[in-house]
Amino acid sequence: MINGHINWLIKPLGYQPITKRCPSCEVKKLFLPAGTFRVNAQKKTLDVWNIYKCEKCDYTWNIDIHARINTNKLDPELHQRFLHNDLDEVRRYAYNYSLLKRNHAELGPTPPYEIQGPSPYALTDTEQVIITLDFEQAIPVRLINILTRKLCLSRGQVARLIDEGVLLDLSPSDLNRKFKQSMTLRMSLVRLYQLDPPFVESTSNVEVS
Ligand SMILES: [Zn+2]
Structure with a gap:
C-alpha cells in the first residue's frame, strides 16, 4: 500500500x-x-x-x-x-x-478561517492518504465544514464517503463534532476513484488550490 x-x-x-x-x-x-x-x-x-x-x-x-x-x-x-x-x-x-x-x-460568531495545506487530490500514485488536522487556535469548527471545503464536496457527499469506506476512522456522527485539537483521519484514494458515478475526476487533471 x-x-x-x-x-x-x-x-x-x-x-x-x-x-x-x-x-x-x-x-x-x-x-x-x-x-x-x-x-x-x-x-x-x-x-x-x-x-x-x-x-x-x-x-x-x-x-x-x-x-x-x-x-x-x-x-x-x-x-x-x-x-x-x-x-x-x-x-x-x-x-x-x-x-x-x-x-x-x-x-460572538466563530471568525472565518483558512485551511492551509494541499488537497488530497493533488497526490498521485497514492492509495491511501493520512490527513492530520492541526488547529492554530482552538476554534470550535465542525469537522463537516472543514471536509466540505477542503474536498470541494457537498455535506451529503462527504457523509457518503464514510459509508463507502473512502473516509476511514470516522463515524457519521463525528462529522458534526467540533474538534479543536489535532486529529488524524485516513482517506482511501483507491476507493474514491472507484466510486460510480465518480465524485471527483482522477488525479492528474484536478486543479489544486
Ligand atoms: Zn458601543
Whole structure:
C-alpha cells in the first residue's frame, strides 16, 4: 500500500469576537480586542487585562487575564509582552476560551478561517492518504465544514464517503463534532476513484488550490 501524508492547518482570521450589551450603544454589540493590554502594578502585585472595544463606538471592556498576581509569579518575558502590547499575545488571549468563560464573556460568531495545506487530490500514485488536522487556535469548527471545503464536496457527499469506506476512522456522527485539537483521519484514494458515478475526476487533471 502506498501511503501519502498531508497536513491541514486551520487558522482563524482576525480575533474571536465576544458579544455584550454596550452601555453606550444601548444594544448588544460585538466586542473585539483593541490590541492593547492594561497592566496595573501595585507594590508586589499585578493586574493584567486584555482590552476589548465595541465594534461601533469604542466603548471598552476589560477581560481579566491576571488578578492580583504576585509579580514574581509572572514570567518576566510575558510581563514584557504585556507591557509592549505584543499582538501575538493579544491574539493568543483572544482565543483562550477558558479565560473568556471565566470572564463570563458570551462568544460572538466563530471568525472565518483558512485551511492551509494541499488537497488530497493533488497526490498521485497514492492509495491511501493520512490527513492530520492541526488547529492554530482552538476554534470550535465542525469537522463537516472543514471536509466540505477542503474536498470541494457537498455535506451529503462527504457523509457518503464514510459509508463507502473512502473516509476511514470516522463515524457519521463525528462529522458534526467540533474538534479543536489535532486529529488524524485516513482517506482511501483507491476507493474514491472507484466510486460510480465518480465524485471527483482522477488525479492528474484536478486543479489544486
Ligand atoms: Zn458601543
